[in-house]
Amino acid sequence: xxxxxxxxxxxxxxxxxxxxxxxxxxxxxxxxxxxxxxxxxxxxxxxxxxxxxxxxxxxxxxxxxxxxxxxxxxxxxxxxxxxxxxxxxxxxxxxxxxxxxxxxxxxxxxxxxxxxxxxxxxxxxxxxxxxxxxxxxxxxxxxxxxxxxxxxxxxxxxxxxxxxxxxxxxxxxxxxxxxxxxxxxxxxxxxxxxxxxxxxxxxxxxxxxxxxxxxxxxxxxxxxxxxxxxxxxxxxxxxxxxxxxxxxxxxxxxxxxxxxxxxxxxxxxxxxxxxxxxxxxxxxxxxxxxxxxxxxxxxxxxxxxxxxxxxxxxxxxxxxxxxxxxxxxxxxxxxxxxxxxxxxxxxxxxxxxxxxxxxxxxxxxxxxxxxxxxxxxxxxx
Amino acid sequence: xxxxxxxxxxxxxxxxxxxxxxxxxxxxxxxxxxxxxxxxxxxxxxxxxxxxxxxxxxxxxxxxxxxxxxxxxxxxxxxxxxxxxxxxxxxxxxxxxxxxxxxxxxxxxxxxxxxxxxxxxxxxxxxxxxxxxxxxxxxx
Numbered sequence: 319x320x321x322x323x324x325x326x327x328x329x330x331x332x333x334x335x336x337x338x339x340x341x342x343x344x345x346x347x348x349x350x351x352x353x354x355x356x357x358x359x360x361x362x363x364x365x366x367x368x369x370x371x372x373x374x375x376x377x378x379x380x381x382x383x384x385x386x387x388x389x390x391x392x393x394x395x396x397x398x399x400x401x402x403x404x405x406x407x408x409x410x411x412x413x414x415x416x417x418x419x420x421x422x423x424x425x426x427x428x429x430x431x432x433x434x435x436x437x438x439x440x441x442x443x444x445x446x447x448x449x450x451x452x453x454x455x456x457x458x459x460x461x462x463x464x465x466x467x468x469x470x471x472x473x474x475x476x477x478x479x480x481x482x483x484x485x486x487x488x489x490x491x492x493x494x495x496x497x498x499x500x501x502x503x504x505x506x507x508x509x510x511x512x513x514x515x516x517x518x519x520x521x522x523x524x525x526x527x528x529x530x531x532x533x534x535x536x537x538x539x540x541x542x543x544x545x546x547x548x549x550x551x552x553x554x555x556x557x558x559x560x561x562x563x564x565x566x567x568x569x570x571x572x573x574x575x576x577x578x579x580x581x582x583x584x585x586x587x588x589x590x591x592x593x594x595x596x597x598x599x600x601x602x603x604x605x606x607x608x609x610x611x612x613x614x615x616x617x618x619x620x621x622x623x624x625x626x627x628x629x630x631x632x633x634x635x636x637x638x639x640x641x642x643x644x645x646x647x648x649x650x651x652x653x654x655x656x657x658x659x660x661x662x663x664x665x666x667x668x669x670x671x672x673x674x675x676x677x678x679x680x681x682x683x684x685x686x687x688x689x690x691x692x693x694x695x696x697x698x699x
Numbered sequence: 700x701x702x703x704x705x706x707x708x709x710x711x712x713x714x715x716x717x718x719x720x721x722x723x724x725x726x727x728x729x730x731x732x733x734x735x736x737x738x739x740x741x742x743x744x745x746x747x748x749x750x751x752x753x754x755x756x757x758x759x760x761x762x763x764x765x766x767x768x769x770x771x772x773x774x775x776x777x778x779x780x781x782x783x784x785x786x787x788x789x790x791x792x793x794x795x796x797x798x799x800x801x802x803x804x805x806x807x808x809x810x811x812x813x814x815x816x817x818x819x820x821x822x823x824x825x826x827x828x829x830x831x832x833x834x835x836x837x838x839x
Contacts, residue, residue, distance in 0.1 A: 336747055366797040409803060420763065429770060430769070430770065432769070432771060432772065432773075433769035434772060435772065436828060441708060441710075441711075441735065442708070442772065443708040443711060443831065444773075444774030445773060446707055446772055446773065446774040446775075446821075446829040447773075447775065447798060447820050448765060448769050448773045448775050448782060448784075448820070449784065449796055449798070449799070450769075450772065450773075451759075451765065451769050451773075454763055454765060454784050457763035458761045458763050458784065458785070461761045461762060461763055461809070462760065462761035462786075462809070464811045465761075506766065507764070507766045508766045509763045509764070509765065509766055509784075510763045510764045510766070510804050511761075511763075555731070555741050555742045562796060563734055563795070563796050564723075564732075564733060564734040564794060564795045564796060565786065565793065565796075566731065566741075566742070566791045566792045566793055566794070567788060567791075567792070567793055567794055599806075609762065684754070
């Protein structure tokens with residue numbers, strides 16, 4: 319068994335790029351990742367990738383090169399990028415391949431996602447009556463969470479304020495203007511208790527990563543980052559998930575909690591050792607809940623951590639240093655790999671104005687999505 | 700038609716002596732409940748499910764209010780908006796997602812007692828209301 323390293327990273331800026339297709343953004347990201355490690359597409363032994371709304375990743379070979387490599391499409395909702403990465407991890411760790419590429423990209427129309435219930439095995443009534451709306455779920459979940467843990471809703475605006483502050487320091491982010499917590503709290507209510515500025519928006523972007531056997535990493539880069547643990551989990555009976563016409567009265571751990579625990583266990587690293595974390599912030603409540611579900615802190619502890627600045631770039635536990643989904647938007651196929659891209663930058667010390675001080679050594683990423691899935695990674699330099 | 704009313708999907712409902720109820724499934728092996736009906740048990744992975752009417756009363760487990768008009772496949776009519784959305788715990792059965800009749804955040808509270816009603820959410824091509832299930836505060 320070989321370890322796995324990330325040696326090349328590439329990104330097409332998130333946000334809205336009129337006139338540039340999602341596929342073109344993916345090709346740009348792939349070329350950047352290859353250039354970053356001095357390799358050509360003909361050196362790639364495999365590819366995994368996907369998008370939700372921008373086409374099949376395997377067709378990118380017509381632009382990148384018809385080399386005959388096995389390129390497998392991944393379609394796993396918000397965990398598309400994370401799942402592609404896990405597949406690449408297995409392909410290298412097992413000894414099947416030495417070096418390959420993962421690509422996540424997307425380009426969504428404006429406005430909230432509209433999903434067909436039939437794709438989720440749910441009757442048409444669920445969509446017709448106005449329940450197939452992701453923004454509702456996040457409102458319902460954080461409402462319950464605040465109630466259970468006695469947390470005041472004011473913290474939700476503080477989380478979004480931090481996201482836009484970090485985005486303003488990240489040249490690759492979409493939303494680069496700081497917004498005051500008071501303005502965020504006063505914005506139109508989308509799904510009580512969450513206002514407009516507390517939600518991310520569907521967007522566009524692409525990320526590619528070149529991975530290889532850990533023992534070959536220094537042939538391609540001076541600053542490899544090692545993928546120490548990667549895990550994916552779906553929901554258990556009793557976890558409360560998006561697009562659920564019902565949930566069980568008995569409660570169970572979320573897929574986030576289980577995927578995070580599995581990734582940390584595989585890495586042999588404790589959550590307390592994490593120096594920088596990128597976690598799913600579809601809206602500010604998600605960041606709050608996921609901080610605890612991933613094990614980075616205890617339930618109920620978040621309010622104090624956030625209010626004291628511990629999750630800021632200069633804090634003890636920097637969270638979403640690139641501005642997260644709130645400042646970058648949500649291109650479904652690309653978001654999970656954006657988080658890994660950001661952590662690689664941070665662990666290399668190359669994040670510039672939004673660099674976490676103190677030479678971070680351990681990075682953690684977490685994505686969450688419908689219908690109750692999560693993928694997590696633990697990275698070290 | 701359920702209780703004399705047009706509904707979005709009659710298969711969601713069953714008529715009982717107390718009035719219309721949601722129709723769910725119960726696992727005859729492990730007693731887990733689902734809504735709507737389904738053939739497999741998500742708890743014990745068996746497939747011995749039986750039809751069961753769900754409780755018409757429960758307590759509010761969480762709530763929100765839909766703040767914008769959803770895109771299709773939503774088919775609701777504007778005069779039935781905004782609408783509340785909640786999860787209601789039905790004792791000994793499950794927690795069901797539902798529309799709420801109440802849309803004022805000040806009048807919604809986790810733990811409040813609620814009961815099932817059929818509420819209109821759109822008008823059909825002739826202007827007649829089509830109903831779905833919703834929960835409303837139990838009046839003393």
